[in-house]
Amino acid sequence: QFLIFTCFTQTMNNISFTSRIRFTTRDDFNRSIGAIDKKNYVQSPWSLKEAVYAPSAYTKDISDCTTAAITDGQKVLLLHIDPNNPDNFPIDKVEEFIKEKIDLTNENLQGFILGGKYNNFLSPFSMFNFQWFEDFMNKFKIPTSKFEGGPFEHDVAYISSKDEFIVGSSAINPEHKKIFKNPEMILPKLFYKMELSKLDELTW
Secondary structure: OOOOEEEOOOOOOOOOOOEEEEEEEHHHHHHHOOOOOHHHEEOOOOOHHHOEEEOEEEEEEEOOOEEEEEEOOOOEEEEEEOOOOHHHOOOOHHHHHHHHHOOOOOOOOEEEEEEOOOOOOOOOOHHHHHHHHHHHHHHOOOOEEEEEOOOOOEEEEEEOOOOEEEEEEOOOOHHHHHHOOOHHHOHHHOOOEEEEOOOEEEEO
């Protein structure tokens, strides 16, 4: 595996904040989401019905699924789309669902996408879904950080009071924070490809 690291240069007129993307262990992730209401948990069977639009939200066990989030810094729309759930077909219906929740002309929007697996025999639509969300964010000019592929499971949360995404990974242990100055140094082992938005920063 290898990592492609790029930054978006999109300029948004009204944005003056930087979102943090914090990578951590799954145990620390569980502690970090303790204050989030459990009704804001995007849970199985991971279709549009389970999506959450709230100031903070979280989801778990992302493997061949795709998790996507759009936030204006006040609330987040968090989706967890299972490529094998028939309720998620056709994937194009996701666009209308998002439009019902979010004003896509809002220049303060930021995006986040994580998941997908390449050449997954059991989930042939896995990367198709990930790439659909990429195209969607590009279509509406939403600056987006992307974490694509990889062999591990991840959990994702967004907390608006901190304007922070949290990624708990099965591949991260407490020693990594001591060995590596920042998570960028370990990400090649977690993901096939990554693109970091100019409006986001990585941190432990």
